[in-house]
Amino acid sequence: MVTIAIDAMGGDNAPAAVVNGVNLAIHAFEDIQVKLFGDEAQIREHLKVQERVEVIHTTEIIEAEDEPVIAVRRKKDSSMVRAARAVKEGEADVLLSAGSTGALLASGLLVVGRIKNIDRPGLMPVIPTISKEHPQFILMDAGANADSKPINLLQHAILASYYAREVLEIKSPRVGLINNGTEAGKGNDLSKAAYELLSQEESINFIGNIEAKELLNGSVDVAVTDGFTGNAILKTLEGTSKSVFKAIKGALTSGGMKTKLGALMIKDALADLKDNFDDTKAGGAVMLGVKGAVIKAHGSSNEEAIFNAIRQARKVTNSGVINQTISFFED
Known part of the structure; x- marks a missing residue:
């Protein structure tokens, strides 16, 4: 029980x-x-x-x-x-x-x-993607620690990998470090130091740096970053998805007869798409x-x-x- x-x-x-x-x-x-x-x-x-x-x-x-x-x-x-x-x-x-x-x-x-x-626990939401093969990813940390150290990002990667394996049932979760480029030498001092630690950790499947624009493509199972950046990314994704669906609805309902007929034809498909991006279906953010x-x-x-x-x-x-x-x- x-x-x-x-x-x-x-x-x-x-x-x-x-x-x-x-x-x-x-x-x-x-x-x-x-x-x-x-x-x-x-x-x-x-x-x-x-x-x-x-x-x-x-x-x-x-x-x-x-x-x-x-x-x-x-x-x-x-x-x-x-x-x-x-x-x-x-x-x-x-x-x-x-x-x-x-x-x-x-x-x-x-x-x-x-x-x-x-050293410091992290806050970990599960976010839906557009990929059928990899329909979700973990964002860690999403706001528990505005200022992070390299050891925090390493520990958060390990914690999130355990969650991905045991709860999301991903056999070998791919861990990516959010950065401003995919090359190993990219980023600020925190990113560079964290990259070194992550690349040496045998308990995780670290695949290198990942740019934020790739997150919704299912490119990683665990995306690691500091809490300030993670929270900004989370809020941006939430706001963008709501704005896009609002814009689509407005365009379809404010046009002429052809547009409105088209809206009726794709109504169910759009509803399913919106449902897929409903992050509340994954539950809440876990403090690990x-x-x-x-x-x-x-x-x-x-x-x-x-x-x-x-x-x-x-x-x-x-x-x-x-x-x-x-x-x-x-x-």
Whole structure:
């Protein structure tokens, strides 16, 4: 049985979307149980299931404007911190929240705890591509560390490779270092030093530098970079995909009769394409490098996105990937 500790009060649509996602997941997965942390009255207003769900009342909420570290240290009865403590104390396998990213990262570090010998954990989303053969890739780090050292990129590559093998079931995940050129000597001091470390690491399948323009082609399974660059790439991909689909819709619906008839003919194909690029179907971004599974769902998550994040939490736990990374770095 997989036990998932969920911050019911985190996210733009909490607690309704969070609890409704739990309602769906309890019906779909017989091998999970959920601990919902938050305002009990608000949670029960939306909770439609009773079996395998425990509601733990909390009195505080970490808000988006709170300073993350201070909030985690002071708001000890917040829904996020209480959920993190459940993972720390072995009462749950996974921490899931759609709340403040900074506070969740701080909860992972300060409450759940960093794996020994890991310098800095990283945040890892799974992003869809246009490739049928390689339909997704991991972006690591996507915002946990704005300033990174070469050792961070090496450790993040190892962590993400474990996830790709055990959770995404990619036998030998291809690791690429995001750079401004594919040549080995390209990049700034961080890129050059990281390249040397990555090329010498036998536990990963490092294929060299990759330019950001190739990411959606399925050229790599793991794309490694510093958190500042990774977060900028993530936001750019999210914004671009939304803008492109909006532009296509506008062009098809604002034209003449022929254009509108054509729009009707390709409507289903476009819907399928848009569905393929829906990153919420992959779940949330996983914080790797801590002694437990920590998953960050998008702040605007609806019930379907929460359901997919719970499905991901279940798969991560069953894969045993967290224990494998602990063994690799602590042995």
